[in-house]
Amino acid sequence: MKLKLSQLALFAGGAVAAAATGSMKGQTAHAATVTVHKGDTAYKIAKEHKTSLKKVISDNHLKEIETDNGPIVLVVRGQKLNVNDGKKFKNDYVPKVKKAAVNKTANIKSAVSQAPVANTQARPAAQQQTVQANAVQQQRSQTATQSAPLSGSEEAAKNWIVSRESGGNYNARNGQYVGKYQLSASYLGGDYSPAHQDAVANQYVKGRYGSWTNAQAFWASRGWY
Numbered sequence: 001m002k003l004k005l006s007q008l009a010l011f012a013g014g015a016v017a018a019a020a021t022g023s024m025k026g027q028t029a030h031a032a033t034v035t036v037h038k039g040d041t042a043y044k045i046a047k048e049h050k051t052s053l054k055k056v057i058s059d060n061h062l063k064e065i066e067t068d069n070g071p072i073v074l075v076v077r078g079q080k081l082n083v084n085d086g087k088k089f090k091n092d093y094v095p096k097v098k099k100a101a102v103n104k105t106a107n108i109k110s111a112v113s114q115a116p117v118a119n120t121q122a123r124p125a126a127q128q129q130t131v132q133a134n135a136v137q138q139q140r141s142q143t144a145t146q147s148a149p150l151s152g153s154e155e156a157a158k159n160w161i162v163s164r165e166s167g168g169n170y171n172a173r174n175g176q177y178v179g180k181y182q183l184s185a186s187y188l189g190g191d192y193s194p195a196h197q198d199a200v201a202n203q204y205v206k207g208r209y210g211s212w213t214n215a216q217a218f219w220a221s222r223g224w225y
Contacts, residue, residue: 075221
């Protein structure tokens with residue numbers, strides 16, 4: 001079959017365009033929408049998708065907050081993240097927060113105010129592991145002792161957690177979790193009085209997190225404390 005010069009030019013041009021289009025498609029990264037599940041972190045998600053940790057954080061405008069254990073990047077269960085699959089994981093994110101020069105309370109309040117609230121019913125076994133063998137006896141003896149008043153930021157963090165756990169109801173029940181702070185019934189040793197619940201909750205938070213503001217940061221990133 002003979003082709004005219006104009007037809008040859010069109011054929012050649014179409015072949016070049018098709019080849020260029022195919023090349024561009026081959027270079028396009030596969031984008032995925034990832035839902036954050038229990039136990040997920042930005043580091044874990046970036047590693048699973050073989051991509052840059054820095055890019056995952058910047059593309060999704062994730063917030064960094066400071067805790068006593070150092071800076072953490074905040075992700076919340078149920079949150080949707082845009083992640084581009086790559087070929088190699090890069091741990092290339094450098095924390096911006098400097099521990100000596102950060103206002104922890106301000107960072108925590110800012111981060112949690114922008115994060116979606118995770119609605120969770122379950123509590124992990126880790127909560128029960130913090131109880132010593134003689135905890136019930138110690139808690140009962142400490143109930144009689146007047147606790148020192150909390151600072152403004154500590155009281156605010158405590159109320160923030162309570163509003164999400166029970167709405168402030170000392171009689172709230174959710175399986176084995178009881179009262180205003182939704183503590184395991186084994187913590188309370190059968191004494192569900194408001195004064196005892198307050199004392200045990202303060203003791204639990206101090207022993208596990210060091211402060212209510214730290215407990216609030218933990219809750220905000222995982223949906224439980």
